Amino acid sequence: MSTGTTKLDVVVSDVVPVNHLVTRFHFRRRDGGLLPTFSGGAHVVVEMRDSDRTRLNPYSLMGSPLDTREYTISVRRDDVGRGGSLFMHRQVKPGLEMVISYPVNLFSLDLRAKKHLMLAGGIGITPFMAQTSQLAGAGGNFELHYTCRTASLGTYADVLRQRYGNRVRLYHDDREERIDLDRLLSSQPLGTHLYVCGPAGMINWVRDRAAALGWPSETVHFEHFAAPQPGAPFDVTLALSGKTIRVGEQQSLLEAMEAAGVDPPYLCRGGVCGQCETNVISSDGKFIHNDHWLSEEDHRSGCKIMPCVSRFEGKSLVLER
């Protein structure tokens, strides 16, 4: 069984459109009991039975960790994505029975911090919904800076403003409002931890500026779920099971392994947790490493690959698992 992927049988208790791109889903336990406790920043992997294929997408829990009667996630529709978000938007209705994983937290608060500075971009707001609830309940010191494209796409901005007032600052791209990042970072009291969740470009920008301004890397936390990138189909041999499988254009290597009945471990399915790492036994071709886990050296050596997001182009590839 995959590590950290113990399953929960749930029923969709509500589906709420939030704006023209985002829909919120509520899950309750099928047996009516309480769901496992989680901490702000945790995600669950939602299993989607989409005709003959199973999609597994990670989504941050956005409800209050103080309330485990239900889990809530928000899904942004991606019309050019691989179809998971479209499935959620089109097929998932109240009453549908689904399977989700136990919560896993790869983006937890460091509770030793004196202050928590949060930066969200777009749908990257969801883990902060739970983190702010958790901190507000415990009287924690936080400040949230939230950038969105337009006011109407400022998912939950109104809720957050109402709950936390001036502790929440909003920036709208269409009004050319931009975070004065250097000033913000330079004016934080000692003992502040920084959390960022949003598009890759934003995360890189924030991490780079924080490092340049002297923030120790231990105080900078980020979460980025990279969806697996499509690419040319390729064949791979799995040494342990002796199987040779084809990875389709829209499929990740991890998904192809799962479809072939191999049960590799995973936690994030986004190239950040390290759980799915596997050894390359031999290869003739080029790796397309899309992960944030392996070091540059690992990438260059071609000895390891993260099957959840990375691909391959070439003649032959043999992996250990």
Added chain:
Amino acid sequence: MAAKTIISRPIYGTLSPQPGKHHLFIADAEGALAITDMAGKAPPGFFDGAEIDFIPGSEGKHIAALEALKPAQLHIAPSFASLLPRLKQTLANAHMGLRLYLAGTEGLIGQAMQAALEAGMDHTSIQTEHRGSLARRMQCVHCKGITENVTTQPALCSHCGLLLLVRDHYSRRLAAFQGVCINAEDRSEIPPMEEAFP
């Protein structure tokens, strides 16, 4: 550098220049040499935003070497206790981006680290380098009194007078090693006292 024996035993490194604009150095005695050695690797202008707080000790050496680095501020203190209020003030007013470098004896590193942790800094982000004496700051687990500059094994608690085995068990909260009575069963048993932390 002292060998790693048990998990709580601190491990010290070698100072290296960190990115950022504000740098605070706390050093005693030969710790000054860790700073001057590091200066060779620092980018130009590094000390323009640096403050050095230095406790030279009785011999009063190394001050000129630190002056030569032309830090924004050089503060000389007679003891760590006299430096502490200033350090606390500096940390309380500091912003993220301040980098901390501690060099010298374990007692200095431990106590400065303690002040930094209280101010919210993460111990993994603080640069340390051990130089000079291996003397330990020891807490007696029986009377809780702290004895500074312990160089022998066993050592006498300066508060309750018990003969203590100086353990490698280190408390980050107290910035001290634990001292445990070595002859609790039979006080007449007095093992020889040897210099262990020169």
